[in-house]
Amino acid sequence: MLLGIWSHFVRAELAFVVPMQKQTMKTTLLILTASLGSVLSAMAGTQYEIVANANASEAEWPRGQWVYSAGNFYGASQNGGASGMGSLFRCDPATGQFFLLHSFSGGNDGTSPSTGLFESPTNGRLYGVNYGGMNNAGTIFRIDKPGNFFETIHQFTGLSGGSPDSPPMEASDGKIYGIAGSGGAFGFGGIYTINLDGTGYQLLRAFTGTGGATRGKGEESGGLVEGPNGYLYGVTPSGGTNDTGVFFQMSKDGVTYNVFREWPSTGLQRPNKRLLLASDGYFYGSTNSGGAANRGGIFRISASGDYTELHEFDNSPNGYSMGGNLIEGTDGYLYGCTFFPVGVVFRLAKDGSSFAVLHRFTGGTTDGSQAGAPLIETTPGVFHGTTIAGGTNNDGVIYRIETTIEAPTLSVSGPRRVTFRGSSLRLRGTAADDLRVVRVEYTTKKLYKPAVGTTAWKARVRVKPTSSRVKVRLRSLDDDGQLSGLTTVRARRAE
Numbered sequence: 001m002l003l004g005i006w007s008h009f010v011r012a013e014l015a016f017v018v019p020m021q022k023q024t025m026k027t028t029l030l031i032l033t034a035s036l037g038s039v040l041s042a043m044a045g046t047q048y049e050i051v052a053n054a055n056a057s058e059a060e061w062p063r064g065q066w067v068y069s070a071g072n073f074y075g076a077s078q079n080g081g082a083s084g085m086g087s088l089f090r091c092d093p094a095t096g097q098f099f100l101l102h103s104f105s106g107g108n109d110g111t112s113p114s115t116g117l118f119e120s121p122t123n124g125r126l127y128g129v130n131y132g133g134m135n136n137a138g139t140i141f142r143i144d145k146p147g148n149f150f151e152t153i154h155q156f157t158g159l160s161g162g163s164p165d166s167p168p169m170e171a172s173d174g175k176i177y178g179i180a181g182s183g184g185a186f187g188f189g190g191i192y193t194i195n196l197d198g199t200g201y202q203l204l205r206a207f208t209g210t211g212g213a214t215r216g217k218g219e220e221s222g223g224l225v226e227g228p229n230g231y232l233y234g235v236t237p238s239g240g241t242n243d244t245g246v247f248f249q250m251s252k253d254g255v256t257y258n259v260f261r262e263w264p265s266t267g268l269q270r271p272n273k274r275l276l277l278a279s280d281g282y283f284y285g286s287t288n289s290g291g292a293a294n295r296g297g298i299f300r301i302s303a304s305g306d307y308t309e310l311h312e313f314d315n316s317p318n319g320y321s322m323g324g325n326l327i328e329g330t331d332g333y334l335y336g337c338t339f340f341p342v343g344v345v346f347r348l349a350k351d352g353s354s355f356a357v358l359h360r361f362t363g364g365t366t367d368g369s370q371a372g373a374p375l376i377e378t379t380p381g382v383f384h385g386t387t388i389a390g391g392t393n394n395d396g397v398i399y400r401i402e403t404t405i406e407a408p409t410l411s412v413s414g415p416r417r418v419t420f421r422g423s424s425l426r427l428r429g430t431a432a433d434d435l436r437v438v439r440v441e442y443t444t445k446k447l448y449k450p451a452v453g454t455t456a457w458k459a460r461v462r463v464k465p466t467s468s469r470v471k472v473r474l475r476s477l478d479d480d481g482q483l484s485g486l487t488t489v490r491a492r493r494a495e
């Protein structure tokens with residue numbers, strides 16, 4: 001009975017047991033037969049766990065870009081801290097403990113950071129932006145690691161840019177560049193630069209809205225990314241001819257500004273997260289509206305504006321509205337997470353295929369919900385993320401997800417050599433995957449037909465009245481587009 005399962009587990013396990021001694025391999029296989037359930041979980045390529053629960057004193061609603069450095073996470077929380085106006089925190093994932101680095105007071109140091117931190121490659125300090133401050137137009141702050149010295153390095157004035165609601169970055173020239181969501185000559189914000197020590201602030205371009213020389217609107221833009229050619233690239237969720245967003249290129253001195261795409265009023269629109277510059281030289285981004293369900297999606301765009309829609313979010317439990325930008329895993333897949341309604345962690349191939357849900361948040365006290373930050377791949381195949389809700393205190397969590405691309409398995413119930421009568425052969429069995437079995441299919445020739453069911457499946461294979469023998473091949477398919485090995489059943493017409 002276990003024959004089908006055997007052949008697949010032997011095949012799947014071989015990759016892992018090649019370096020092992022034969023005796024050990026034999027033991028492994030014996031253990032495999034002992035409990036199919038535990039075997040599946042032991043083989044599972046995707047494992048999820050909560051590593052830390054946020055709390056109101058140190059970090060309530062951790063959100064935005066965050067940093068992994070020397071085994072610690074550094075981030076910003078929108079609420080919590082001593083004044084309830086947000087905090088900067090460090091979290092040691094080994095113990096799950098949060099450490100308070102700074103409590104925003106709502107005074108000159110501002111309030112409610114929502115876009116997180118970045119680490120300067122030049123001086124190793126952490127930089128971020130928030131709201132409020134001296135002119136009620138936002139501030140730029142920095143803090144060292146492990147968090148002893150906090151400093152506000154810039155007070156936005158409003159006229160020269162305000163409401164910094166996107167994460168700034170440091171470019172290859174050692175200067176900070178960011179997008180202000182309001183202010184500027186036209187009130188649509190603009191693109192600013194500032195030195196790492198807080199001197200030299202300059203609004204390089206003021207956005208001009210739906211028309212003009214600097215089409216775009218800065219509000220809730222995802223920030224900038226530097227291309228290999230030294231230009232800065234970004235998207236804005238509004239502005240441009242249709243007020244549905246633009247993709248632009250700007251030289252670091254602000255002199256050159258080109259719009260290479262204005263989103264239309266149909267299809268995906270309103271790109272609102274920082275672009276990922278992937279290893280293939282394309283930018284990948286996400287939008288929060290447009291598409292069949294008007295939930296936005298994921299797109300690819302070249303530096304010159306060649307544009308392809310890759311995936312549409314919908315109202316399914318897969319969620320919509322990304323909590324942070326996409327990242328590229330060491331395996332070459334794109335990874336991200338969604339914020340609404342409770343969110344998921346997902347991956348997809350760079351050509352837009354194989355969208356797979358790695359984890360569905362459930363919220364409550366035992367899981368997070370609403371992922372509000374990009375994932376960080378801390379070691380190859382191991383990702384960490386944050387949510388702003390759920391967990392012990394309903395203040396959010398830091399979670400860990402370990403994943404590889406695992407092929408599904410398939411097994412047939414009963415013997416592999418069977419007899420049949422009449423015009424059909426009935427088969428049934430099970431299939432399993434670390435994520436999800438999408439389909440079980442079978443063939444007697446070349447064309448595969450779907451079986452009924454997935455993890456428990458059955459198939460009625462048609463056989464010509466003239467056929468006395470038939471060979472059926474079966475396989476299963478998962479979300480990643482991976483196929484199981486083929487399982488063969490040979491059938492002979494009963495006398």
Ligand SMILES: [Ca+2]
Nearest residue numbers: 406433434478
């Ligand atoms: Ca799989």
